[in-house]
Amino acid sequence: MVTMFILYTKKNPTEGQLLNVNVNKTIVKSNFSPSRPTKMIIHGFIDTPLSNWVSEMKDELVRAGDFNVVIVDWAGGSLPLYTQATANTRLVGLEVAHFINTLQKDHELNPQDVHIIGHSLGAHTAGYAGERIEGLGRITGLDPAEPYFQGMPTHVRLDPSDAQLVDVIHTDGKSIFLLGYGMSQPVGHLDFYPNNGKEQPGCDLTEGPLVPLTLVKQGLEEASRVLVACNHVRAIKLFTESINGKCPYIGHQCPSYQHFLAGKCFHCGHGCAIMGFHADSTPGLISNKNNQTENEVYPSEEHDTIGAKYYLSTGKELPFCQRHYKVSIQLANPKGAESWVQGFLKVTLLSDRGVIRGMDLTPNNYVKLEHGTSYTIVVTHPMDMGGKVRKVELSWEYDMNVLEPRSLCILWCNDRLYVKSVLVDQMELPSRGKRNVDFSSKLCTPKREFAEIPNRGSASFYDNCSR
Template sequence: MLLLPSHSLGKQEASLRRLCMMSFLVVSLGLREAQGHEIFGSTAMDFLKGLPEVGRALKNTLQAALAPIFQPRGATAQSRAGTAGDGSHTYCYGELGCIAMSRDFYHPIHRPINLAPGKREDVRVTFTIKSKEDPVGVAVPWNDVRKAKESSFKPSRKTKVIIHGFMNGRDMPFMEDMSKAFLSNYDVNIIWIDWTDGSLVLYNRAVANSLLVSLEITHFLKWLRDNMGLNPADIHLIGHSLGSHIAGYVGEKIPGLGRITGLDPAEPFFQHLPSTVRLDPSDANFVDVIHTDSDSIFNIGQGFGLRQPVGHVDFYPNDGKRQPGCEAPLAVPFRRMSRKTSLKNVWNAVENMIGCNHKRAVELFTDSIKSQCPYMAFHCDSYEDYMSGKCLSCGVDGTGCALMGLHADTWRGAGTGKELVQLFTSAGTAPNFCRYHYQIVVELGDLPGTERDRLGKLYTTFIDGDGRKMTFDLTSKHPKQFTSRSHHSFFVENEENFGDVREVEVKWAMERRGSQSTQTSLSLQKLAIRNVDTYPLKESVSRQGRSESTFFFCEKYGAPVMIADQETVTLKASSSCFGSG
C-alpha cells in the first residue's frame, strides 16, 4: 500500500493514511460491483456524490505520497559512503555503522525500487523498557540510550523485543496486548521498538527505513550488552511484517542471538530474494515463523505475507491464508452500505478488514503466551493432507511436529541444524483461536447379508466424566463407503479439550441408492479416539500403541454391535476393547 511520509502523526491522520490506498482501490475497482445496486436507498452514482471529503483527502494523500519518489536517492541519508561499480550502495550513520545495499537488494520484478533510508531524527526510533515491576515502562530515545539505566531492566531475565511493521506504530494495540500477556505470565524484560514515523510512509520508503531501524536496534542491544550485562542468547526478537525482516537484519549483526519469531513476514520486495535481504535461519540460534496471509497479493487487501519458508520451522495455520473471521475487504463497504450503515462506520470496517489475515499471526502468537491449548502443528506435504489426517505423527526423531507460538523453541529439531521445516495446523476465530485435534479410528466387523459394503454417514458424540459432550460428523463432506472388517480414520477438531472420556454415542445413517437392500445395519467392532496434540509429545507409548490420551470403546467383552439405519448405540470406554478384533 502507498502511504505518505510523516513526522508527527495523530490517530486520525494515521488512520487516513492507512486508508488512502484502500480507498482508491475500493472506488476504482468496486464501481462495477456497485453499479445497479441500491446504496443508502439511492444509486451508486448518488453515493459517489456524497464522497467529496473522502475524494479531497484521497487526492491530497496521493499527491503527497508520490512526491518522495522524485527526491534524490541519497538526499535522506545522513552520510553516504559511496556507490560501488556494481551498482550497490552504502549509507553510513556515524556510531550506528553502515548499511550496505548490495546487488542482492535489486530484482527487476520482486524488488525494482530501492530508496535511501531516512535520517535518524526523522525516523526517531524509541525503545520502551517494561517489566512486571514497571509495566508502564521507561521510554529511551534513539539519541540518549543511556536513559536505559533509569529503567527496570535486569540482565538476569530473558528479554523480549517487540518490533511492529508497516502502517503500524505507537497507536496500534497489539504491542500492548503482547507485552501484557508476557508480563502476566512470565518474569521478562520487554522492549518495545517504536518506529512509527518511519513506517507510516510510502511502502518502499518504509522498506528502506527498516534497514536504519535495524541499525538503531542493534546499537541499543549492543549497548545493553556492554553496559548492563545483556546476554545475546537471552534475546528473543518478535517482529511483525516488516518487523520480521528488521529482526533478521539485527540477528546478522549480533552473534549468538537467541531467537527470532517472524509473524507473517512482509512479502512485497522480499519474497524470492536472497537470504541477505530477508529473514532467514542463519539470523539467530532459532528462527520460527507464523504465516497467515500468504494468499496472492492480487487479492486486494490480502497477500501481504511471505509464502516461502524462511525459518528453522515455519507454521501455516489454515494453510497460511484466509483466516476464519476475516472478510474480503472489497466486499465490506458495499455490504455495509446496503444495510444503510453510516459512511464513517463503513470506512472503519474496511480499515479493520485490511490486513485482517496479516495481523492474525500476531493474535495467534499472543494467545499462545497465555493459552493452555498447545497449538500443535505437523509436518505435511500439504494442508489438504493435514486436514485428511495423513500427517498425525511426529516422526521417528520427533521433529515432525512442534508447538506453534511462544513454545515453538521446544521443537526437537532445535539446535540440530534442521531448517525450513513446514508445519500445518488449524485455528479458529477469537477468542478461541486454538483448536484441540483428535483422531478417531473406527473398526468394523462382518457386515450382515450378501452385500458386503454400505454407503452412509457416521456421527459420534463423546461424553466425559463431567457430562460434557463433543459431537463430530465424521463424514461431513460426503457419504463414505464402509466394507466388512475395514478400518477408517477421521481427523476432527474441537474448541475444548476432553480429558476422561467415558462413553461415546454412535449414529449410523444409510445412504439410499435406487433399489435398496434390506440389509442396512453396520457392524461396529470398536472405536478409539486419541488427542493428537498430546499423544505425539509423550514418550509413554507402549509397544501396542496406546497412551493415556487414547480411549477405546466397544460392546461388553469386545463383541461387535449392530447399528441399524438411523439409530444410535452407546459404547463404554473399556480396556477390554484393546487388542480385540
C-alpha cells in the first residue's frame, strides 16, 4: 500500500501535483505555499480520490479561498476487508503526520494552519495523525466510522485532543446491527446531529424514484452509494454545501432532537454552533491570546462543549440547508368546544419578502390538540422570510380514528379547532452580543377573540395583536 498526496490550488485547480516530502524537488517545484492555509481530504472505506464527492469537495475548497488543497490517496489500503482497512488507518495516520511534520520542519508550514477533513475511516485516520502533530489546527470528522471505534478509548478513535478544534457531523448513527455505519457518541469539541444523526430525509428508498434518477444523472457509483450508504454519505454532502453556501447551518445544543423539534432549545441562549466548513467561526470559540497566531480557535472554558450534542434539521435534497421556523398555536377553549380534537395542520406564512405555502405542522401523522393549551413545532423551509410575518393562514383537517372511539365524530361531536393566536419565530444566527431574533411575530384574528376553524377549512391571522 502506497499513500499519495495530491495538491490542488487556484493555479492548478484540475491537474493535481504529486507531493513527496522525501523528494524535496516535488515540493519546491509545486504550487505548494506554507503561507496559505492547507486543507486535507481523507476518504474512507472502499473509496478512492476518483469518487465524485472528493472532486466536488476539492472544487468547492479551491473556489472558497487561496488554499493548498491536498487529497490523501490511500485507495490501496481502503479496500475490503473492513478489518484490514481499519488496521491500515493507523499506518495512513502516521504517513499524514510525517507529511505535515516534514513540511513544518523543511518548508515552514505552521500546523495551526492545517485543517484535515476525513470521512468514515478517514475521520479516525485524521485522529491518528493529529495525535502525532503538535498544534494541529483542526479536524472535521464526517460521520466517523462506528465498527471497532464506538465506545473505545480515546487513543483508538477520533477525540477532542487530536486538534485544537475537532468538529463532527453525525448522519448515520444507528447501530451497525441496523446497518448504521457511523458513530452516535460525541467525539469532538462540536458534535452535530442533523435530523437526529440517524436517518436522513431523502434516504428512505420507499419515498420515491430516488435510485433510477440517480442512476441516470450521476452514474453507477453514486447510485450504489444511495442504495448502500445514503445516510453515511450525507455528512459529506452537508459539509460540501456549507463551504460556499449562503445559508448557514445552525446547530442548537439540546437534550434531544425531540426537545429541539418541540421548540424548547430554539434560541441561542441554550448554545448554538455553526455546522460545516465555517464551524471555526462559531461564537464561543475564542482566540488564544497567549500564542503567536491570532487565528487559533478553541472552545472557551466558560462554554465547554465537549460531550454536548447540537441538533438541526435539513432538507431531503439540494439545497439541504433550511431556514428554521418555530410555530406556536395558542388554542382557545370556548363553550361548546371539545376538550381535545385530533387531526392535521398546515400553515402558509406571508411576509414583505414573499410567501411560504402549505408547511406541514403535523409531519408525523395526526396530532392530538387540547383546547386551552398551546402546540409548538419547529419546521424548515429553504426560503428566508427576511422579516416579520404579516399574515398566517392556518388549515385544519379533523382525523377520525377507529382505534380511538372518542375521536369518531359523526353526529354528536364538534370537529372544529379554536385558535386564539399564532406565534412565528425565525431561528436566529449565533452572535457574541445579546440574543437578537431575526423576527418574532404574534398574529391574531381581526376584531375577534379567537378563530373557529371548521374541518377541512382555514382561517387567517394578522400581526395586529396590539389591541
